[in-house]
Amino acid sequence: MSFDGVFTHTMVSELSDALVTGRISKIHQPYENEIVLVIRSKGKNHKLLLSAHPSYARIQLTDIAYANPDTPPNFVMMLRKFLEGAILEQIHQVDNDRVVHFTFTKRDELGDLQNIVLIVELMGRHSTIILMNKENGRILDAIKHIGSSQNSYRSLLPGVDYIDPPKQESQDPFSARKEKVFAILSQAAVLDGQYLQSHFQGLGRDTADELVYRLNERPNEKMLVWEAFWSDLLSKTTPTLTTTEKKEYFTPLPFNSLEGTKTTYQTLSELLDAFYGGKAEKDRVKQQGGELIHKLDNELKRNQTKILKLQQTLADTELAENYRRDGELLTTFMSQVPKGAEFVELPNYYEEDKPLKIKLNPALSPNQNAQKYFQKYQKLKNAVKIVHRQIEQATQEVGYLESVLAQLEIAGPMDIDLIREELIEQGYIKKRAAKKQKQTKQSKPEEFYSSDGALILVGRNNLQNDQLTLRSAKKTDIWLHAKDIPGSHVIIKDTDPSETTLLEAAMLAAYYSKYRLSAQVPVDYVQVKYVHKPNGAKPGYVIYENQKTLYVTPEEDSIRKLKENNSK
Numbered sequence: 001m002s003f004d005g006v007f008t009h010t011m012v013s014e015l016s017d018a019l020v021t022g023r024i025s026k027i028h029q030p031y032e033n034e035i036v037l038v039i040r041s042k043g044k045n046h047k048l049l050l051s052a053h054p055s056y057a058r059i060q061l062t063d064i065a066y067a068n069p070d071t072p073p074n075f076v077m078m079l080r081k082f083l084e085g086a087i088l089e090q091i092h093q094v095d096n097d098r099v100v101h102f103t104f105t106k107r108d109e110l111g112d113l114q115n116i117v118l119i120v121e122l123m124g125r126h127s128t129i130i131l132m133n134k135e136n137g138r139i140l141d142a143i144k145h146i147g148s149s150q151n152s153y154r155s156l157l158p159g160v161d162y163i164d165p166p167k168q169e170s171q172d173p174f175s176a177r178k179e180k181v182f183a184i185l186s187q188a189a190v191l192d193g194q195y196l197q198s199h200f201q202g203l204g205r206d207t208a209d210e211l212v213y214r215l216n217e218r219p220n221e222k223m224l225v226w227e228a229f230w231s232d233l234l235s236k237t238t239p240t241l242t243t244t245e246k247k248e249y250f251t252p253l254p255f256n257s258l259e260g261t262k263t264t265y266q267t268l269s270e271l272l273d274a275f276y277g278g279k280a281e282k283d284r285v286k287q288q289g290g291e292l293i294h295k296l297d298n299e300l301k302r303n304q305t306k307i308l309k310l311q312q313t314l315a316d317t318e319l320a321e322n323y324r325r326d327g328e329l330l331t332t333f334m335s336q337v338p339k340g341a342e343f344v345e346l347p348n349y350y351e352e353d354k355p356l357k358i359k360l361n362p363a364l365s366p367n368q369n370a371q372k373y374f375q376k377y378q379k380l381k382n383a384v385k386i387v388h389r390q391i392e393q394a395t396q397e398v399g400y401l402e403s404v405l406a407q408l409e410i411a412g413p414m415d416i417d418l419i420r421e422e423l424i425e426q427g428y429i430k431k432r433a434a435k436k437q438k439q440t441k442q443s444k445p446e447e448f449y450s451s452d453g454a455l456i457l458v459g460r461n462n463l464q465n466d467q468l469t470l471r472s473a474k475k476t477d478i479w480l481h482a483k484d485i486p487g488s489h490v491i492i493k494d495t496d497p498s499e500t501t502l503l504e505a506a507m508l509a510a511y512y513s514k515y516r517l518s519a520q521v522p523v524d525y526v527q528v529k530y531v532h533k534p535n536g537a538k539p540g541y542v543i544y545e546n547q548k549t550l551y552v553t554p555e556e557d558s559i560r561k562l563k564e565n566n567s568k
Contacts, residue, residue: 003058003122005096005202007268009174010237010252011059012093012100014268018046018061024086024104029076030066033143035129039088050120050129052143055283056276057127059100059120061269064277067417078131078141082106082116089115096172096202098122099165103134116140121165132162173200174230178223185222191215206249206258213257239271240264250275261557274560288416289408295429296408300401303394310391313383320380325350326358327373330366337366400426400462400538403486406514407461410488419461422539445491448508449565450501455493456562458512462540465489466533469542475529478502480509483522483549487513489540491528503552504562511554519553 022041029035037048049062072080086106093100102118115134121127129143139162146156154163171180184199185191193208203211214225232253242249244260250271254262265271286293325348330337333346340362348356360369404419411419423429445468446458457472459465469479469489478492490509492501502525510521526547533542 002204002206003098004204004207005093005098006173006204006207006233007250007252008059008093008098008100008122008202009096010233011268012091013234014237015048015059015061016091018042019048019088020091022046022088024083024088027076027079027084028066028068029073029079030068032073033127034066035076035079035143036062036066037083041088050118052120052122052127052129053283054125054127056279057122057124058272058276059122060272061267062273063270064273065412075129075131075141075143079118082131082140083118086116094164095167096174096200097165097168098202119162123165128156130156130162137161168201170199170201173203174234176200178227181226182223185215185226206251206255210251210255210257213255217256237268238264239266239268241271241274248275289411289419292416292420292423292429293405293408295423296401296405299428300398300405303397303401307391307394307398310387310394314387314391317380317384317387320377320384323373323377323380326356327370327377329356330358330370330373334366334370337369339365396538396541399486400541402514403462403540406486407488409514410512410516411460415460418463422461422463426538446512448504448562450492450497450504450562451565452498452501453565454497454501456501456505456508457491457493458508459489459540460512462538465540469528469531470533473528475527477528478505478525479528479531479544480505480523480525482509482513482515483524485513485515485521487515489542503550504558506550506552507554507558508562510552511556511559516554520551521554523550523552524548525550 019039019041022039024037025040025045026038027035028038031053033052033054035050037050039046039048047062049058049060051058083104083106086104088102089105090103091100092103098121100120100122102120104116104118105113106116108114117132117134119130119132121130128146131140131142132138133140139156139158139160141158142156144156146154148155153166171184173181188195191212193203193205193212196208196211197203197205200208211226211229214229215222218225237252238254240251240254241263242251242255242258242260243263244258249255249258249260251258252268254264263274265274329346329348330344332349336346337344337360341360342362343357343359345355345357347353360366361372364372404423407415407419420429424431445464446460448456448458450456457468459468465488468491473479473491474493474495476495478494478497480490480492481487487509490505490512492505494501497505506523506525509523510516510518513521515521524544524547526544530546531542531544
């Protein structure tokens with residue numbers, strides 16, 4: 001489901017119950033298009049996320065941790081000036097549209113009470129957040145500045161009058177009169193989702209299709225079905241995540257028209273954290289880590305090309321024996337080699353005395369020609385050792401780069417700085433100059449608990465992997481890693497884990513690896529004492545012995561359940 005007017009309506013109701021009369025204590029802008037307001041209400045701090053992201057625009061309470069930039073953007077500074085310490089008086093949805101007004105009161109410098117409105121418009125790539133003075137209707141600031149050259153209908157700039165988005169002329173399904181609804185439903189030549197969307201405001205396609213599904217199930221009781229649907233939305237909200245073969249849907253009620261696995265949540269906000277958490281995080285990582293991914297991809301291609309060239313050089317060294325043979329034949333039959341000749345044909349006792357034609361340098365004596373072939377032979381023989389070493393180094397480099405790219409796929413935004421620091425340390429990228437940098441919080445390995453209650457730790461980057469395996473873990477703990485695949489180090493904090501714990505830890509090792517989408521991923525496990533790091537090896541690289549192997553299929557639902565065990 002999209003975040004349509006219907007979902008907005010139910011979310012406004014949930015947020016009103018939790019937040020109205022609360023006071024803003026902190027305001028952050030962790031990302032370009034997102035604001036987090038920390039509101040103290042009913043004895044608890046709530047994080048209200050207001051997102052104007054072009055793909056993930058929404059309003060919700062969230063438990064997801066966000067990293068804040070070192071330098072606050074201008075918009076958040078304006079929000080702090082007008083809203084820090086303000087009381088939330090009302091949350092209001094405009095009709096059944098995706099426009100929500102958060103009205104706050106706060107005393108200004110003179111002690112006068114002022115009303116400030118934070119307007120969130122959830123409209124795809126046109127989504128925005130606007131700070132407005134309620135008394136005069138003027139914009140104080142907006143998260144995206146839009147001038148008249150970009151939008152002839154209205155400008156979103158400090159100091160101009162706020163103009164509402166164009167209104168829909170269709171009916172608000174929550175307040176439309178019964179007679180009007182009955183007339184619209186009765187007049188439909190074909191009652192489908194598109195028809196309902198054209199006559200009722202704020203219906204996303206999924207909501208419209210669900211209504212049609214229910215109406216067609218009981219065609220003679222259309223008004224009863226209609227009223228029951230809207231009544232349930234207002235009084236029996238059951239936040240539901242439906243997973244089908246192709247995609248996931250979040251809905252305020254279980255939708256009968258959607259076939260798939262249904263998971264229910266206590267609140268709409270918890271549902272959105274489950275639905276958007278991973279998607280939005282990946283998008284942020286892609287934005288923040290784009291430079292790193294591009295750099296690593298280039299380095300990976302360079303090393304892969306280098307290996308191909310070295311392998312070709314290695315193939316060329318097979319000619320070394322031919323040079324040695326030619327040198328020995330010239331030495332043996334030197335009296336038969338004419339001076340100044342370009343070629344000579346000599347008996348080849350290596351192949352039953354078949355004649356062999358050998359190329360000569362006419363400027364050199366027979367002995368010098370023989371020595372030239374011996375020199376070529378020696379040079380290629382020496383090259384073999386060097387090339388083998390270079391191939392080994394380049395192969396290790398490829399493995400390391402693939403491991404970092406795999407970690408970027410599962411990294412959260414807060415992990416990016418640590419991965420960047422690692423790459424600076426390894427010389428892949430240059431250190432950014434000059435700005436005084438905030439101390440980076442040391443991130444910790446991800447914690448999970450098995451069904452049996454055993455603690456399982458998962459490294460999220462190579463620095464964590466080294467710390468976890470080589471310093472934190474006991475020698476008798478169990479270490480797991482996807483076999484011959486870039487991925488995380490996993491530690492079971494138990495000397496003798498159950499088979500269930502082993503399988504669940506193996507699933508984590510498979511999920512946090514390059515092959516997380518594969519079936520039957522091989523995972524090695526062994527006691528930590530059998531894991532060693534070679535001298536000079538890259539971060540995260542280890543060797544091990546005495547391992548056993550499990551084959552598992554990583555499943556996201558199982559991973560989620562292991563994560564949920566943390567709070568039990």
